[in-house]
Amino acid sequence: MALRLRLEDVSFSYPLGGREEAPAISGVSMSIEPGDVLCLAGANGSGKSTLAQVCTGLLSPASGALYYGDRRIQGRSSLLQFRRSAGLLFQNPEDQLFADTVEKDIAFGPRNHGLRGEELARRVRDAAALVGLSLDDLASRSPFSLSGGEQRRAALAGVLALEPEVLVLDEPFIGLDYEGRTGLAEALMRYHDERGASIVIVTHDLSYAWSLATRFGLISEGRLENVMTSDELLAGDADLASLGMQLPQWGALARELMQAGIAVDDPADPSSLAGAMAKRKEADGAGD
Ligand SMILES: Nc1ncnc2c1ncn2[C@@H]1O[C@H](COP(=O)(O)OP(=O)(O)O)[C@@H](O)[C@H]1O
Ligand SMILES: [Mg+2]
Known part of the structure; x- marks a missing residue:
């Protein structure tokens, strides 16, 4: 079970040589509660990948503080200990598959x-099962012979085999087709439910994380501008365009319907949207 992960006024800049540095995140304060599924969304270059690495202890804040539970992560030994509680799936993680078999890759x-x-064998077995890969079929196959979606899940299994309490994923859905995204989302939620893990999904596209996330943190130019629910996003509580983002298409449609006074139970569910559209047609017809 995860503990609360808390960032307090965290900033980070990349050194550019000499005295120059490039600020990447500035003054970020947020809490990731145990079992949270938080989506960190922002345009390209807004600081998401940097924040993902800070949240997993791979980059140390230049200023501000990071707490896991009651403990401040400060100094080498607490950092090393925290890194065992947190796992990061890098962007395009399949580029880092390298072993000659799937099993060895997950075990790395x-x-x-x-x-x-x-214990090692159990970790690999459990992780493969969680992501829905059958080791009977795949254990001795090269990871490079898998489909794109399977490669992404194999890479995820490698992270899950570390049994992180806080799992951070950098653009996990990018480049996958519908089936790949669905398979990955199912694996994530299975891990979340079975382990009580906290999950942070970093994305530039709100639609991918819409039905998974309990809260959305909106990032712009290195700052966390807002944290809100999908209902608040739909209600237009954030000016997404000014943050370089947009609602998913179905979300924009759902907002239109809701503004016309028609309830939409689940905007991400096509049949729910279709039902609401039929109601609007009826209402329009009745008004003629
Ligand atoms: N290794 C680096 N060296 C210098 N600047 C970097 C480095 N990595 C990222 N940056 C800069 O930091 C800012 C945030 O980048 P990043 O965290 O990768 O954003 P995102 O993941 O949202 O695209 C950008 O301005 C980017 O150019
Ligand atoms: Mg990035």
Whole structure:
């Protein structure tokens, strides 16, 4: 079970050589509660990947503080300990698959953590099962012979085999087709439900995380501008255009319907939208 992860006024800049530096995130304060599914959304270059690395202890804040539970992450030993509680799936993680078999690839992380024997085998088995890959079929196959969606899930299994309490994913849905995205989303939610893990999904496209996230953190130019629910996003509580984002198409349609006084139960569900559109047609007809 995860603990609360808290960022307090965190900033980070990349050194550019000499005294120059490029500010990437500035003054970010937020909490990720145990079991949260938080979507961090922002345009390209807004600082999402930097924030993902700060949240997993791969980059240390230049200023501000990071807390996991009651403990401040500060200094090498607490950082190393925290890194074992947090896992990051990098953007395009399949570029980092390298082993000659799927099984060895999934085992790489936990092996690096010193696991061997039955515990290592169990981690690999469990992680493969969580992402819906059958080791019976795939264990001895090259990861490069898998489909794109399977490669992404194999890479995720490698992170899950570390059994992180806080799992951060950088653009996990990018480049996948519908089936790949659905398979990945199912794997994520299975892990979330079984382990009580907190999940952070970093994305530039709100539609991918819409039905998974409990809250959306909107990032612009390195700042966390707002944290809100999907209902608040739909109600137009944030000026998404000014943050370089837009509602998913179905969300824009749902907003129109709601503004016309027609309830939409689940905007991301096509049949719910179709039902609401039929109601509007009826209402329009009755008004003639
Ligand atoms: N290694 C780096 N060196 C210098 N600047 C960087 C580096 N990585 C990212 N940046 C800069 O930091 C800012 C935030 O980048 P990033 O966190 O990658 O944003 P995002 O993931 O939202 O696209 C951008 O202005 C980017 O150019
Ligand atoms: Mg990025």
